[in-house]
Amino acid sequence: MVLQNYVILQPGVPARLHFTSHRIFAKTITDPGTGRPKPVNALEFQVDELNGQPVVSAYSTISQKHAQDFAPYLPGERYRDYDFILTVSGSGWQTEYQIQAIPRPKR
Numbered sequence: 001m002v003l004q005n006y007v008i009l010q011p012g013v014p015a016r017l018h019f020t021s022h023r024i025f026a027k028t029i030t031d032p033g034t035g036r037p038k039p040v041n042a043l044e045f046q047v048d049e050l051n052g053q054p055v056v057s058a059y060s061t062i063s064q065k066h067a068q069d070f071a072p073y074l075p076g077e078r079y080r081d082y083d084f085i086l087t088v089s090g091s092g093w094q095t096e097y098q099i100q101a102i103p104r105p106k107r
Contacts, residue, residue: 007059009088018049043067
């Protein structure tokens with residue numbers, strides 16, 4: 001991928017990410033069922049490491065269920081103290097996410 005502005009998970013392939021900041025915001029997507037614009041809320045993280053390599057990228061989700069995976073780490077930006085191994089499977093309405101939080105060594 002040339003620019004890699006957004007992290008795109010490949011089905012069945014674990015990706016290790018480190019987040020530095022986050023935001024929750026409204027954006028408009030094209031509804032896949034109707035083809036019409038639809039407002040949704042998104043959770044987006046800034047990513048500074050992907051699979052142990054430095055990056056300037058973002059990881060975004062509009063899945064309420066997947067966003068809840070990160071809820072315990074949002075207060076106080078606790079996610080900064082962890083690497084997250086994310087694995088996606090399925091597609092469309094059948095998409096499932098596995099998440100594993102791994103504490104980062106104290107620096």
